[in-house]
Amino acid sequence: MNKVKIGSVGLGRLGLRHAVNIASRIQGAELAALCDVDGPKLAQTADRLGVRHRFTAFEDLIACKDIDAVVLVSPSALHTKQIKGALDAGKHVFSEKPLGVNASECKEAEKAVEARPDMVFMLGFMRRFDESYQYAHDKVVAGEIGRPVLFRAYSQDPEKFIAGSLAFGPHSGGEFLDMAVHDIDLARWFTGSEPETVYAIGGCYAHPEFADWKDGDNVSCLMKFKNETMVFLFAGRTAPHGYNVETEIIGTKGILRVASVPQKNLVEVLDEHGVRRECGENFLERFDTAYVNEVQEFANCIREGRKPEVTVYDGTRVSEIAYTCKAAFEQGVLLRFK
Ligand SMILES: NC(=O)c1ccc[n+]([C@@H]2O[C@H](COP(=O)([O-])OP(=O)(O)OC[C@H]3O[C@@H](n4cnc5c(N)ncnc54)[C@H](O)[C@@H]3O)[C@@H](O)[C@H]2O)c1
Incomplete structure (x- = not known):
């Protein structure tokens, strides 16, 4: 197959990065079209990236014969x-x-994927494409830390981007779905198991606005998985120091920590504040390579006629778990998974 011709939809915080990556960092792929309802942003980005086909309506993009x-x-x-x-x-x-x-939307997506077995469908769980998580996962699968006892994950956005979080909040589906979804995916991936029960707490510690859509600015949950692994997740929007994503897997024979002190790079700054390491600002910085690797895998699957590891059913399951975490948070009770 020649290059996979891709049309990218949405040019916001992450969409612009995906568009730039497809235009310049994905082998065997070409950014053939762009789509965004924001006409001026679309024109400016398409000009900058040299993209010929540009659409403000999604229906026109998918009717374009020049994209695969x-x-x-x-x-x-x-x-x-x-x-x-x-x-x-x-x-x-x-x-x-x-x-x-919501759950019925996930089922609709499943039906759409099942109706086109000839098409590749992939969901963006990019942490599976991060080299550190892959390295840690290989060790767990090889049994190097024994039986997993506890999976602990923190995902915190920086307080300095709170305006963006508040703007995104009403249509985000809540913090468990929006932020903790990656940690839920990792917990299933690392343990090879599914949750049995969940208890969730949290609140609006700095930004009461989140209560308007029954969310918190900081939330957490404790789950018991079917293989008895304890899973503790914390998601927040008010990290004072930067973008904080850290993970720990405690096993019977060893412990793995991924970015337990999140660092921008290996530079140490010595100044009037003392000696410190700086923290990355956002997901684009921390997962730069993972965003490239996941879309590279998508293009490779199309070119090689194979299907990605993550299925639409993983997408449904992770979403269902997030909805149940949110329900446990709203109701303040222990919930059992179906
Ligand atoms: N995997 C990750 O780490 C990660 C990180 C951030 C966001 N996301 C996901 O990516 C998606 C986008 O998030 P974002 O933060 O970039 O959002 P955003 O709000 O910054 O950008 C959304 C863009 O979509 C455009 N848009 C709106 N309606 C449209 C339509 N009908 N057709 C075409 N374009 C339309 C908007 O004009 C805007 O440019 C969300 O689903 C979010 O959950 C994933």
């Missing part, structure tokens, strides 16, 4: 409809998480 695949980086509430529309139009689909913002 779409990358969806649109608002979460549009994913399911766009996944179905693109697959029905015979385009391979890479969609950012989440698969859907």
Whole structure:
């Protein structure tokens, strides 16, 4: 197959990065089209990246005969409809998480994928494509830390981006779905198991606005997995020091920690504040290579006629777990997973 011609949808915080990556960092792929409802942003980005086809309407993009695949980086509430529309139009689909913002949307996405077994569908769980997580995962699978006892993960956005978090909040599906979804995916990936029960707490410690959509600015949950691993997740929007994503897996024979002190790089700054290491600012910085690797895998799957490891059913399961965590948070009770 020649280069995979990709149309990318949504040019916001992450969409612009995916578009730039497809234009310059993905082997065997070409950024053939762009789509965003914001006409001026679309024109400016398409000019900058030299993209000929540009559409403000998604329906026009999927009707374009010059594209083989779409990358969806649109608002979460549009994913399911766009996944179905693109697959029905015979385009391979890479969609950012989440698969859907409620259970029935996820089931609709499953049906759309099942109806087109000839198409590649992939969901953006990019942490599986981060070299450190892959390295740690290999060790767990090889049994190097024995039986997993506790999986602990923190995902915190910096307080300095709170305006963006508040703007995104109403249509994000809540913090468990928006932030903790990656840690839920990792917990299943690392333990090879599914949750049995969950208890969740949290609140609006700095920003009461999150209560308007029954969310918190900092939330946490404790789950018991079927293989008895304890899973503790914490997601927050108010980290004072930067973008803090850290993970620990405690096993019977060893412990693995991924970025327990999140660092921008290996530089130490010695100044009037003392000696310190700086922290990365956001997900784009921390997962720069992972965002490239995941779309590279999508393009490779299309070119090689194979399917990605992450399935649409993983997308549904992770979303269902996040909805149950949110329900446990809202109700303040221990919930059992179906
Ligand atoms: N995997 C990750 O680490 C990660 C990180 C951030 C965001 N995301 C996901 O990516 C998606 C986008 O997030 P974001 O932060 O970039 O959002 P954003 O709000 O910054 O950008 C969304 C973009 O989509 C455009 N848009 C809106 N409606 C559209 C439509 N009908 N057709 C085409 N374009 C449309 C908007 O104009 C905007 O440019 C969300 O689903 C989010 O959950 C994933």
